[in-house]
Amino acid sequence: MRGTLSDRMGAALLMAPLLLFLVLAYAWPFLGVVKWSVTLPTPGLGQYGALATDPLVQSVFIRTLRIALIVTLVSVAAAYAITVVWVRGSPVQRIVAEFCILVPFWISVLTRAFGWVALLSNRGLINTWLQSIGFISEPLALVRNEFGVIVGMTHFLIPFAVFPLASAMRSLDDRVLLAARGLGSSRMRTFWSVFVPMTRSGIIGSALIVFVFSLGFFVTPAILGGGRSVMIAELIYLRIFQSPDWGLGAAISVVLVLFVGALMALLFRYVRPKQLV
Amino acid sequence: MPTYRPGPVSLILAVLVALFLLLPLLAVIPVSLTPSRMLAMPTGELSLRHYRALIEDPRWIDAILLSIRIGIVSSAISTVLALCFSLGVWMFQPRFTAALVGFVLLPMVVPPVVSAITLYFLLTSISGFSSFFGYDTWLGVAMAHSVMTVPFATVLILVSLSQLDRRIDLAARGLGASVWERATRIIMPNIKFGIVTAALLSFVLSWEEIGVTLFITSVNAITLPRLMWMGLRDNIDPAIAALSVILIIITVLVLAVRSAVARQRGGN
Numbered sequence: 001m002r003g004t005l006s007d008r009m010g011a012a013l014l015m016a017p018l019l020l021f022l023v024l025a026y027a028w029p030f031l032g033v034v035k036w037s038v039t040l041p042t043p044g045l046g047q048y049g050a051l052a053t054d055p056l057v058q059s060v061f062i063r064t065l066r067i068a069l070i071v072t073l074v075s076v077a078a079a080y081a082i083t084v085v086w087v088r089g090s091p092v093q094r095i096v097a098e099f100c101i102l103v104p105f106w107i108s109v110l111t112r113a114f115g116w117v118a119l120l121s122n123r124g125l126i127n128t129w130l131q132s133i134g135f136i137s138e139p140l141a142l143v144r145n146e147f148g149v150i151v152g153m154t155h156f157l158i159p160f161a162v163f164p165l166a167s168a169m170r171s172l173d174d175r176v177l178l179a180a181r182g183l184g185s186s187r188m189r190t191f192w193s194v195f196v197p198m199t200r201s202g203i204i205g206s207a208l209i210v211f212v213f214s215l216g217f218f219v220t221p222a223i224l225g226g227g228r229s230v231m232i233a234e235l236i237y238l239r240i241f242q243s244p245d246w247g248l249g250a251a252i253s254v255v256l257v258l259f260v261g262a263l264m265a266l267l268f269r270y271v272r273p274k275q276l277v
Numbered sequence: 278m279p280t281y282r283p284g285p286v287s288l289i290l291a292v293l294v295a296l297f298l299l300l301p302l303l304a305v306i307p308v309s310l311t312p313s314r315m316l317a318m319p320t321g322e323l324s325l326r327h328y329r330a331l332i333e334d335p336r337w338i339d340a341i342l343l344s345i346r347i348g349i350v351s352s353a354i355s356t357v358l359a360l361c362f363s364l365g366v367w368m369f370q371p372r373f374t375a376a377l378v379g380f381v382l383l384p385m386v387v388p389p390v391v392s393a394i395t396l397y398f399l400l401t402s403i404s405g406f407s408s409f410f411g412y413d414t415w416l417g418v419a420m421a422h423s424v425m426t427v428p429f430a431t432v433l434i435l436v437s438l439s440q441l442d443r444r445i446d447l448a449a450r451g452l453g454a455s456v457w458e459r460a461t462r463i464i465m466p467n468i469k470f471g472i473v474t475a476a477l478l479s480f481v482l483s484w485e486e487i488g489v490t491l492f493i494t495s496v497n498a499i500t501l502p503r504l505m506w507m508g509l510r511d512n513i514d515p516a517i518a519a520l521s522v523i524l525i526i527i528t529v530l531v532l533a534v535r536s537a538v539a540r541q542r543g544g545n
Binding site: 006007008010011012013014015017018019021022025026027028029030032033036078079081082084085088089090093096097098099100101102103104106107108109110111112113114115116117118119121123124125128155158159174177178181187188191212215216218219222223232233236237240241249250253256257260264 | 294302365391
């Protein structure tokens with residue numbers, strides 16, 4: 001039945017609009033960006049050379065990698081803690097944990113970044129409270145620095161880290177855990193030497209997703225970093241709109257895509273796509 | 278049957294994470310009630326002036342209406358395109374399906390900032406010969422949002438198609454139904470929940486889209502997130518806190534209704 005002429009025509013007719021749309025509105029303009037990176041301001045690979053030597057660009061790359069690593073470690077650990085309860089808790093615990101994961105997940109990145117501004121800024125909740133009880137006299141600098149960026153990004157990414165972990169924990173066989181306990185292993189030991197190793201694919205998937213997301217993160221660092229803790233995505237924005245150097249902005253984008261592509265290839269080698277959902 | 282339940286240490290850690298997740302959402306409530314014109318905790322009296330500002334200030338109204346319009350148009354575009362594409366994949370199982378689906382999913386996996394500069398290139402190029410469809414126009418934003426939301430719509434529709442029993446389509450086909458009849462009278466009624474979910478998700482993603490929107494708008498097409506962004510970068514406007522509280526309440530209500538509906542569907 002497969003492959004008759006009318007079948008092929010039908011498939012082509014149904015699939016063509018979206019494919020055409022994405023070729024024209026996404027693939028073609030991306031090639032345009034690649035073209036910018038090798039033609040602006042002068043033709044050649046000068047912008048890629050600048051990427052390798054410019055100390056500002058390098059410091060931004062290093063800061064981005066550092067922040068992404070810290071955020072990945074903290075997010076995956078935190079997500080692990082709440083996912084254990086979401087997947088394995090009592091019915092009431094599950095509902096509460098699900099609420100705490102899904103409500104932030106569905107709230108926009110701007111609202112969540114603003115929530116952290118309201119908590120951490122000089123006149124925010126934490127500083128106001130600490131000053132009113134006389135614990136500090138000057139407000140602590142909790143935002144407009146790297147600390148604020150890490151806190152905000154971790155908050156944004158925890159729900160994304162939860163989903164691969166949850167699917168790994170759901171597919172885990174209860175009887176193995178009960179056997180470990182029945183053979184006299186303590187709670188701690190069962191957790192560290194049975195439970196955690198058996199969810200390894202979920203941990204790898206979750207860490208790679210969070211890491212990839214945090215490399216290209218824009219909104220949260222821009223708001224909570226206050227321009228002082230610029231990451232790659234914000235540098236691209238600045239090179240396009242503030243001190244225009246479109247060629248450099250485009251070159252950084254191309255490098256970012258290649259890097260993320262390599263990481264995704266790694267992800268699919270270690271984790272089957274179905275395990276992520 | 279005994280099951281493996283989290284112990285006290287797990288529970289304490291999970292509670293700490295839960296507090297971390299909810300705290301910033303709760304923190305906007307007191308800020309939204311401050312009588313001050315700047316971001317501050319209310320001291321003493323509370324005020325609803327920032328909620329009033331949302332209704333009275335035409336900038337907020339205009340931005341909300343624009344975001345709704347862009348959301349509806351872009352959700353319609355991406356749902357229709359995703360539906361046709363998914364029907365083609367499911368009904369005909371063409372060769373290279375995996376590669377084609379992978380291509381469609383690209384805007385979802387490529388870092389948003391790269392999609393943003395790509396769409397900026399597209400819209401500034403279009404601006405060269407059309408003034409109402411390019412950079413900083415609402416139609417341009419709607420098209421860019423469709424690019425960003427269509428992978429999500431496609432995933433949802435493909436997932437609901439994958440749960441459909443192929444034999445009902447084979448039966449229709451054996452009885453002589455045309456491709457059009459199979460699609461509209463057999464397949465689509467069976468995945469309507471997935472189609473509606475795809476349309477809703479596309480709308481929500483467009484409604485809160487900011488990363489791409491920042492690159493492709495400047496003064497004319499000010500969507501709601503774009504207006505919030507402007508209020509967050511300079512002197513922080515507490516009206517954003519009032520708006521955030523409203524958005525959070527809507528989210529909680531929608532999730533509560535959704536989980537009630539899901540439980541009912543699961544119960545039947």
